[in-house]
Amino acid sequence: MATMGCNEFLKQLEGWMEGERGAEARAHVKQCAKCSALVADLDAIQDRAHAWGAEEAAPPDRVWVSLRAQLESEGLIRDAAVAELEPAAGARRGWRAGFFGAPRPVLAGAYLALLVTAAIALTGPSTRQLDEKRWMTGTQDTTGALSAQLDSAEKSTISAMAVSDPVVTASLHDNLAIVDNYITLCEKSVREDPENEIARDYLYEAYQQKADLLEQMTERGVSGR
């Protein structure tokens, strides 16, 4: 079999790197030192680039602080409007509070931020290999039960809220709608990509947020604030 020349191989090199490796091209690479070295170089570049891809750094907190300031200045998040609704004590801190470096969770802004952040995290390319069957039988049962409990709690809470300050009630209803949208988005992402462990984590977080919010609403309903 006559092997191809270097020029012909160069024309096919793009395909070669994509895995299209015909017998003639393979024979040429085997007997041509220059083309063999070229292929080895391109492989080395690919390998090094792949290793570089594994090195990911998190953006510093100042990016989020600055972003928060910009969003507030554009009115895209409502900080002051809801900050006064926050209870003086008992505010839950943790990772939500730290998202934009806020001193305490600020419902509308923080939940909107979380909605976006969760969406980012939920649907990205996943390299995790999980046991889908195990997830289907375990996680879905758990989330289904959680969802039902939250629906029941929401009904009770809303009836209690009917007697509280209508302005506060309206704001909290807005926040509930935001959290519900967040949950819907998380559920959709989990359905679309059940193997995405991050998506599952965010779905649980979403349920937790709704539980927290309902608890706050209940407290306000009782106190009439």
Added chain:
Amino acid sequence: MHSRRVYSLCLRMVGNTAEAEDLTQEAFLQLFRKIGTFRGESAFSTWLHRLAVNVVLMKLRKKSGKETSLEQVTEPDEESGTPRRDFGAPDLALSGSIDRVNLQRAVEQLPPGYKSVFVLHDVQGYEHNEIAEMMGCSIGNSKSQLHKARMRLRDLLQEELRAKAREDRRAAGGGAASED
């Protein structure tokens, strides 16, 4: 957390942390501004990364002072289909001599279109169909840009090796012989 992916993408594309932070902030700002336009027709991450890539490309275009398209920059000798020069000389083999620093330095010298596709495919790990969607080009175009990017990187890295070899020879007092 995909904020890491966006930040890493920006960092790899522009090569310095201050600019990467600005671009990350801009990408997320755009995300908040445009979240209402996301209709779920593509994966959210693809939508977000397309947005981030556009933010970065816009920045690179401003830096270069002109509009830069993906089709930009084809090498004259590629059009003739002839090998550029003596390639793959054994003493310039890259295998084992590439580290992150010199690869990063070479990537920074790539034209924006090449750089985007190389970073997205070989570094960030996206497939050609995802890149085509993000960058608004065909899959074939993405493949072609990637190949050209790798070939250009090889030239750049080999040139660096040559420069280093020249320096070493000079330092060793053997600079009388010319290698080119």
